Amino acid sequence: MLILSLAGLTKTFGGLVAVAGVTLSIDRGRIVGLIGPNGAGKTTVFNLITGSVKPDDGHVFFSGRTINGLKPHQVVALGVARTFQTIRLFPKLTVLDNVLSGRHCRLTSGVIASFLRLPSQRLEEKLVLKRAMEELEFVGLAETWAAPAGSLAYGDQRRLEIARALATEPKLLILDEPAGGMNEEETAELVGLVRRIRDRDVTVFLIEHDMGFVMKVCHHLFVMENGSLIASGAPKEIQSDPRVIEAYLGQDEIET
Amino acid sequence: MIFPRPRLFGAFQVAGVVLFLALPFIFSGLNFRRSPYVLHLLTTVGLYALLSLSLNVILGFAGMFHMGHAAFFAVGAYITANLNLTYGWSILSTLPVAAGGAGLFALVVATPVIHLRGDYLLIVTIGLVEIVKIALVNDVFGLTGGPNGLIRVGRPEIFGYRITTPRDFFYLIWVAVAISALLFNWLENSRFGRALKYIKEDAVAAEGMGINVTAHKLMAFVIGAAWAGMGGTFFASWMRTISPESFTFGESVVMFTIVILGGSGHQKGVILGAFLVMGLPELFRDFQDKRLLAYGAALVAMMIFRPQGLWPPKPTQYKLPAPFDQKYPKKGEPC
Numbered sequence: 001m002l003i004l005s006l007a008g009l010t011k012t013f014g015g016l017v018a019v020a021g022v023t024l025s026i027d028r029g030r031i032v033g034l035i036g037p038n039g040a041g042k043t044t045v046f047n048l049i050t051g052s053v054k055p056d057d058g059h060v061f062f063s064g065r066t067i068n069g070l071k072p073h074q075v076v077a078l079g080v081a082r083t084f085q086t087i088r089l090f091p092k093l094t095v096l097d098n099v100l101s102g103r104h105c106r107l108t109s110g111v112i113a114s115f116l117r118l119p120s121q122r123l124e125e126k127l128v129l130k131r132a133m134e135e136l137e138f139v140g141l142a143e144t145w146a147a148p149a150g151s152l153a154y155g156d157q158r159r160l161e162i163a164r165a166l167a168t169e170p171k172l173l174i175l176d177e178p179a180g181g182m183n184e185e186e187t188a189e190l191v192g193l194v195r196r197i198r199d200r201d202v203t204v205f206l207i208e209h210d211m212g213f214v215m216k217v218c219h220h221l222f223v224m225e226n227g228s229l230i231a232s233g234a235p236k237e238i239q240s241d242p243r244v245i246e247a248y249l250g251q252d253e254i255e256t
Numbered sequence: 257m258i259f260p261r262p263r264l265f266g267a268f269q270v271a272g273v274v275l276f277l278a279l280p281f282i283f284s285g286l287n288f289r290r291s292p293y294v295l296h297l298l299t300t301v302g303l304y305a306l307l308s309l310s311l312n313v314i315l316g317f318a319g320m321f322h323m324g325h326a327a328f329f330a331v332g333a334y335i336t337a338n339l340n341l342t343y344g345w346s347i348l349s350t351l352p353v354a355a356g357g358a359g360l361f362a363l364v365v366a367t368p369v370i371h372l373r374g375d376y377l378l379i380v381t382i383g384l385v386e387i388v389k390i391a392l393v394n395d396v397f398g399l400t401g402g403p404n405g406l407i408r409v410g411r412p413e414i415f416g417y418r419i420t421t422p423r424d425f426f427y428l429i430w431v432a433v434a435i436s437a438l439l440f441n442w443l444e445n446s447r448f449g450r451a452l453k454y455i456k457e458d459a460v461a462a463e464g465m466g467i468n469v470t471a472h473k474l475m476a477f478v479i480g481a482a483w484a485g486m487g488g489t490f491f492a493s494w495m496r497t498i499s500p501e502s503f504t505f506g507e508s509v510v511m512f513t514i515v516i517l518g519g520s521g522h523q524k525g526v527i528l529g530a531f532l533v534m535g536l537p538e539l540f541r542d543f544q545d546k547r548l549l550a551y552g553a554a555l556v557a558m559m560i561f562r563p564q565g566l567w568p569p570k571p572t573q574y575k576l577p578a579p580f581d582q583k584y585p586k587k588g589e590p591c
Contacts (some may be wrong), residue, residue, distance in 0.1 A: 052464065076466030088461040090454055094571050101454045105466030107447045111475060114446030115439055121446065126577050133580045146586045148571065168466050 091150030102167030310483030319456030332488025358485025405499025
């Protein structure tokens with residue numbers, strides 16, 4: 001069953017064509033990678049899916065409906081969550097507060113209920129703390145719940161971003177360079193984490209430059225260069241695809 | 257279980273509040289000669305605390321630079337004065353209309369500009385307060401009495417008790433401050449209040465986490481304006497005369513200063529700020545013009561050495577539900 005498909009997605013910034021007619025589909029329950037050299041337009045594809053950038057042309061279908069044109073918060077409510085390439089936590093707020101931000105769209109208490117501290121609001125607040133702590137346990141950061149997010153180590157901040165995104169109860173989780181800045185040990189743990197996310201019936205779509213990580217964790221890969229898809233297939237096929245080697249892997253050491 | 261433990265007051269603070277509320281009686285017991293003056297001053301501090309607490313929702317919680325709060329204060333005051341003078345409404349019955357009118361006015365003027373950031377929004381709100389003041393001077397719709405304003409606004413009555421003396425108004429205003437502080441404290445520690453905090457920290461990340469940034473900013477604006485409108489009701493019935501010079505850009509700057517100086521986003525800090533900004537200059541009245549110089553220098557020094565304000569907010573304290581409270585005790589706390 002398809003969860004996400006992009007049809008002829010196009011975006012230009014000024015004269016630069018960032019994404020040129022990208023068409024691809026992702027099956028539910030898979031871990032799919034989007035790779036390519038810097039400037040290939042990968043992050044722009046992610047921004048187009050999540051609604052933070054509007055496409056010039058083309059469509060984004062998610063779970064059977066068109067979602068391009070929706071605002072980012074509406075896309076999140078439908079079940080698409082993301083992390084950012086450059087970490088965008090709320091650094092001054094606590095770790096727990098950060099995860100609670102992801103729960104916002106699944107809560108219902110309005111301004112009046114909050115003003116008057118109605119019983120329904122208090123119950124909801126109690127339940128939300130529980131749920132947020134469960135997400136922190138899932139990524140292994142529960143002990144740090146009271147610390148400011150900005151005080152965490154870099155790799156921990158990456159995992160906190162994932163916990164925050166998972167708190168929105170996504171069907172599709174979009175990870176922009178999740179292993180960026182992580183050491184080898186942390187990256188190895190991340191492989192397990194991404195698989196456990198998939199086991200929760202969350203489809204994962206990720207950008208990553210660490211080829212060892214991508215080859216290990218992804219079921220399927222798409223390769224972009226200069227805004228276009230140049231290859232698609234299982235990791236093994238991609239590794240031996242001459243176009244890909246020329247465009248991308250050839251410039252980089254392959255670690256498998 | 258109360259969530260999250262608000263810890264409004266410690267023992268010292270309770271004692272301080274009780275002592276403060278007993279002041280009018282202490283004064284009369286001591287036959288304090290300047291009692292009416294001091295009570296008037298403390299009521300002024302209270303009114304500015306109320307207005308600054310409402311501005312704090314916009315500026316402190318949501319981080320929107322809004323320097324035109326006197327405009328909403330004015331709308332509330334003129335609504336109350338008109339309903340009271342023309343239609344004979346009692347003062348307190350105009351309270352919801354003043355709140356609603358100011359809130360609606362805020363919704364109309366803020367909707368087109370709410371997406372502006374930082375200094376751009378600041379300039380627009382300065383324009384807003386100037387426009388409102390000019391409209392008041394020009395007797396717009398024949399409702400404002402022009403430059404002379406409106407006179408002989410009535411006094412509030414609570415259960416048949418007419419509020420007239422300085423002591424009465426001292427209590428009226430400070431009870432309003434206390435109720436506002438409590439409600440805003442609840443609001444701050446809720447889904448809505450948290451959303452404003454996220455928006456203040458990073459609006460892009462907040463939107464990316466599923467928060468409707470525009471709607472929340474607008475709502476914060478409307479709530480802050482509605483509260484300022486109620487401040488206008490109290491002001492009109494206390495002063496009995498309202499005129500455009502009470503609602504200038506200068507007044508807006510005073511409220512802005514109170515919030516920033518006291519501790520943006522922290523209610524107790526804002527109330528402290530009201531005491532310092534409104535009260536301290538009075539203490540140094542004997543120095544006449546030089547006190548403003550010293551006051552200005554103090555503000556500059558503050559902004560250099562303590563830009564977060566005198567009493568900034570602490571991170572929200574959450575009490576974890578079981579079993580997490582046992583599993584993950586906060587560092588420094590016994591298990």
